[in-house]
Amino acid sequence: MPPELPTRLTELVGVRHPIVQTGMGYVSGARLTAATADAGGLGVIASATMSLDELRSAIREVRRRTSAPFGVNLRADATDVRERVGLVIAESVRVVSFALAPRRDLISRLRDAGVVTIPSVGALRHAEKVAVWGADAVIVQGGEGGGHTGAIPTSLLLPQVVDAVDIPVVAAGGFFDGRGLVAALAYGAAGIAMGTRFLLTSDSPVGSVVKRAYLDSGVTDTVVTTQVDGLPHRVLRTRFVDRLERSGRIVTLANAFGRAVALRRLAGMSWPALLRDGLAARRSRDLSWAQALMAANTPVLLRAAMVDGRADLGVMSAGQVVGLIDDVPSCAELIDRIMTEAQECLTRLTTAR
Secondary structure (H helix, E strand, O other), rough: OOOOOOOHHHHHHHHOOOOEEEOOOOOOOHHHHHHHHHHHOEEEOOOOOHHHHHHHHHHHHHHHHHOEEEEEEEOOOOOOOOHHHHHHHHHHHHHHHHHOOOHHHHHHHHHHHHOOOEEEOHHHHHHHHHHHHOEEEEEEEOOOEEEEEEOOOOOHHHHHHHHHHOOEEEEEOOOOOHHHHHHHHOOOOOOEOOOOHHHOOOOOOOOOOHHHHHHOOOOOOEEEEEEOOOOOOOEEHHHHHHHHHHHHHHHHHHHHHHHHHHHHHHHHHHHHHHHHHHHHHHHOOOHHHHHHHOHHHHHHHHHHHHHOOOOOOOOOOOOHHHOOOOOOOOOOHHHHHHHHHHHHHHHHHHHHO
């Protein structure tokens, strides 16, 4: 068994190791979540690309695979977020994370039911807000992280937040090994969260062609673009992404509309439901109608790569840390290695002469 490093995070959620696998659409379903949880980390189901019934099935499948605690990531601006909150409460899920800061009433409802709430933030003011609202912990992602991201590096954002809030802080953006875990703990964090590193495991459902595209990328092979959904989004730089970046406004909106139609077909959504989701996104994120329409791009483009294996036609969210990853271990091997490296690093630091 690898060494354990008890922290406020492990005590809060009941896991053995202070390592979180973040929610990734079409990636962190039941299989990856259960493998992470069984290895002692906090596995998180990504529910944004699931229907309510699919989420229920995923929760029950994780529970069939492991008795360890796990979490569900919810979209705070989803039109059915109340139903999803009710579902995770009814299914006795231990943790709920949010990709966007949730409303105060959602945090209160979850806390009253004994569910640990851990929003993800990319700015100090957002961390302060959710702490005041009663969040149990917060994941802080620096600008080098994949997916939707901000501009402040983890090394600057993390100490800001640690000094400002009293709840456990989990560091995200740029982590992949035991040295990073020790560095995060030194800053005052209670653990680390990783997305790209868990995507590149043998327990990840992503196909070999797409995984190879990640493994062949360097630290400078990602780009932050707003052409996917109107918000800053760090992805692998590919010919497809380059074409998106060069597209004019009219072409971009036409493509966005086409993908909104495709999303409706894939998800079985009615036009009113699709429009309600667009309106919710527009209000919660302060988007224009054009940006709200572009937001329909994300599930379709992610699915093309993560499910269909089309690295040439899809978008692949990725942190800059992708350039430091060169293998595809199991979740158990990865977490054991990180914890062993962390202990070795701490030993070197404490015995240095």
